[in-house]
Amino acid sequence: MSDRFQVDLTGMVDLLSRHLYSGPQVFLRELVQNAADAVTARRELDPTAEARIRLSTDTDASGRPTLEVTDTGIGLTADEAAELLATIGRSSKRDPMLGLGRTEFIGQFGIGLLAAFMVADRIEVRSRSARHDAPAIHWIGCADGTFEVSEDADSDAPVGTSVSLTARRDTEHWLATDTVLSLAQEYGSLLPFDVAVRVPVAGSSPMWRRITQPELLWRTAHPTRTARDRALAEYCERTFGFTPLTHIDLDLPVAGVSGVAFVLPQAVSPGSGQHRVYTKRMLLGPRVDNVLPEWAFFTRAVLDTSTLSPTASREQIHDDDALLGVRDALGEQIKRWAVDTLSEPSALGRSVLDIHHLALRALALTDNDVLDLVARVLPFETTDQPMTLAEAARNGEIVYTTTTEAYRRIAAVARAQGLVVVNAGYVYDADIMDRLAQRRGWRTRELQSSDLVQVLGVPGVAREMELASAVAHARDLLAEDDCDVVVRTFSPNTVPAVLLRDSESEHRRDRDRERAASPDLWGGLLDSFAEDAPARTRTLVLNDDAAVARRLLGAPHGDVFAAGLRSLYLSAVMLAGDGLRSAESAALSESLGVLLDASLRAPALESDHSRQEDTP
Numbered sequence: 136m137s138d139r140f141q142v143d144l145t146g147m148v149d150l151l152s153r154h155l156y157s158g159p160q161v162f163l164r165e166l167v168q169n170a171a172d173a174v175t176a177r178r179e180l181d182p183t184a185e186a187r188i189r190l191s192t193d194t195d196a197s198g199r200p201t202l203e204v205t206d207t208g209i210g211l212t213a214d215e216a217a218e219l220l221a222t223i224g225r226s227s228k229r230d231p232m233l234g235l236g237r238t239e240f241i242g243q244f245g246i247g248l249l250a251a252f253m254v255a256d257r258i259e260v261r262s263r264s265a266r267h268d269a270p271a272i273h274w275i276g277c278a279d280g281t282f283e284v285s286e287d288a289d290s291d292a293p294v295g296t297s298v299s300l301t302a303r304r305d306t307e308h309w310l311a312t313d314t315v316l317s318l319a320q321e322y323g324s325l326l327p328f329d330v331a332v333r334v335p336v337a338g339s340s341p342m343w344r345r346i347t348q349p350e351l352l353w354r355t356a357h358p359t360r361t362a363r364d365r366a367l368a369e370y371c372e373r374t375f376g377f378t379p380l381t382h383i384d385l386d387l388p389v390a391g392v393s394g395v396a397f398v399l400p401q402a403v404s405p406g407s408g409q410h411r412v413y414t415k416r417m418l419l420g421p422r423v424d425n426v427l428p429e430w431a432f433f434t435r436a437v438l439d440t441s442t443l444s445p446t447a448s449r450e451q452i453h454d455d456d457a458l459l460g461v462r463d464a465l466g467e468q469i470k471r472w473a474v475d476t477l478s479e480p481s482a483l484g485r486s487v488l489d490i491h492h493l494a495l496r497a498l499a500l501t502d503n504d505v506l507d508l509v510a511r512v513l514p515f516e517t518t519d520q521p522m523t524l525a526e527a528a529r530n531g532e533i534v535y536t537t538t539t540e541a542y543r544r545i546a547a548v549a550r551a552q553g554l555v556v557v558n559a560g561y562v563y564d565a566d567i568m569d570r571l572a573q574r575r576g577w578r579t580r581e582l583q584s585s586d587l588v589q590v591l592g593v594p595g596v597a598r599e600m601e602l603a604s605a606v607a608h609a610r611d612l613l614a615e616d617d618c619d620v621v622v623r624t625f626s627p628n629t630v631p632a633v634l635l636r637d638s639e640s641e642h643r644r645d646r647d648r649e650r651a652a653s654p655d656l657w658g659g660l661l662d663s664f665a666e667d668a669p670a671r672t673r674t675l676v677l678n679d680d681a682a683v684a685r686r687l688l689g690a691p692h693g694d695v696f697a698a699g700l701r702s703l704y705l706s707a708v709m710l711a712g713d714g715l716r717s718a719e720s721a722a723l724s725e726s727l728g729v730l731l732d733a734s735l736r737a738p739a740l741e742s743d744h745s746r747q748e749d750t751p
């Protein structure tokens with residue numbers, strides 16, 4: 136025995152309103168869309184037929200708001216009304232052979248009309264078909280799942296359809312004139328038909344306000360380029376709420392996609408790409424995120440597509456191969472614009488670089504043309520002055536730090552010695568350096584302590600010999616802190632010591648720490664990476680040109696030497712931007728205590744001595 140599925144309409148409407156659509160407002164989109172599709176179908180039969188859609192609000196006898204949407208479309212016969220309007224999932228807009236939505240229509244699923252039940256308990260349709268010489272019909276569908284259809288042979292209604300709704304007590308605001316006008320403008324303003332809403336006029340009878348333009352705004356002809364720029368900027372202000380820096384025309388005729396991307400006037404964080412997408416000139420959604428590549432987050436686009444498929448909620452684009460191809464191709468157009476605009480110096484180019492360098496950096500990670508562009512035009516912070524990577528590479532290789540902290544630690548000293556180091560500590564920069572290193576003709580590498588130690592002055596041989604035992608003693612004292620000690624001469628001589636750190640040695644230290652924490656588990660594996668004589672992860676470079684360091688190096692190897700060294704070491708740790716751990720803070724106080732005691736004791740001893748001498 137076979138039977139038919141039964142449908143509980145209330146359950147279906149609840150499913151749509153709570154789980155599929157973003158809210159009841161979509162009822163208006165579905166009604167306008169059906170009217171637009173009906174007009175398209177009529178024009179296939181008769182290209183000269185009127186293409187008019189009218190939305191009119193009113194109140195019924197009991198004061199409830201009502202809405203009537205009338206079109207000059209293809210219309211319906213009684214049989215079609217019974218089959219199409221009351222059968223969920225049945226649509227006249229699918230290709231009978233392929234089962235797919237036909238490209239000329241916006242609808243395809245056969246569920247849109249149900250959205251009207253989100254705001255009304257009853258839908259009334261009056262229609263006359265253009266295809267058959269059939270009488271006009273009157274169809275009434277109710278939210279309880281019942282419907283009736285009757286023929287009206289006497290009606291002189293013209294070809295087309297009118298759909299009427301009466302608001303429920305809890306949905307009255309959805310059918311208010313202002314709401315209907317703004318929803319119709321939001322969804323339908325780019326439709327290629329004459330769409331108008333009846334609006335009240337103070338002291339006069341209501342009038343029709345047309346909400347559509349005959350042409351897509353980016354295709355509209357303007358007398359001059361400036362006039363076009365201004366019209367697009369005004370559209371952007373009205374729609375997105377900002378005045379764009381500029382716009383980028385987007386056009387993929389093969390894929391039926393066109394539009395404009397507006398460049399934001401201020402920086403935004405990645406991941407915030409929200410574009411306004413129309414399918415067949417009907418708004419799909421004001422915040423569609425997947426239609427441009429992620430790195431295009433510095434733009435807001437308005438796009439119309441006749442080929443991409445909407446999801447069933449009709450609020451996003453279906454993420455399929457077609458979308459992938461379109462996204463890449465649109466990305467290519469934005470990229471070409473960036474390369475053209477930024478390659479030559481211009482005020483616009485400078486603003487784009489200033490404001491949107493982050494987006495360019497992100498794009499440089501996936502695209503070699505933009506990587507080359509970034510290297511040529513984007514200024515980076517360096518220890519010399521801001522310069523492009525191409526300028527920094529003039530000396531051969533580019534040396535950089537991967538964190539801003541590391542850069543700050545060495546900047547003053549490197550600058551004083553004429554060593555050019557690039558700060559690649561900002562988002563994406565270290566990855567840009569890595570990618571650049573793989574490009575022919577570029578050499579980039581991370582700064583090592585040895586780079587800096589090498590460019591610092593070396594004390595003469597005699598002085599080195601003089602200092603040998605002090606340096607050896609200092610090394611012993613800082614061994615437990617995993618810190619080596621060397622003496623160099625460098626400017627500025629107000630800096631007695633700097634702390635240098637190697638990322639390679641840092642990794643080694645992490646490995647050693649893990650090995651110590653779990654010798655059994657990791658020992659074997661990590662030991663294979665260990666080296667025979669582990670280098671220290673940090674190096675304290677004492678400045679033999681700084682008076683304080685010289686005095687320390689000349690002091691006897693006792694408590695004062697140890698306390699002085701520890702104070703210099705810990706202040707270098709702080710200068711390097713690393714906070715002190717509690718044990719280190721305690722050690723610093725202790726060292727200062729030792730130094731204070733020593734200096735207080737010295738005059739005290741002196742005065743004791745003089746008192747003794749005074750005593751007869």
Ligand SMILES: Nc1ncnc2c1ncn2[C@@H]1O[C@H](COP(=O)(O)OP(=O)(O)OP(=O)(O)O)[C@@H](O)[C@H]1O
Pocket residue numbers: 165169170173206208209210211219220225226227228241242243244245246247248249296298
């Ligand atoms: N104004 C109208 N004029 C003529 N036919 C209409 C009109 N409104 C609805 N129909 C008919 O009713 C059918 C069902 O409409 P419905 O809105 O439920 O689905 P759809 O538009 O086909 O698809 P989707 O669910 O994607 O919107 C349509 O396919 C169409 O044949």
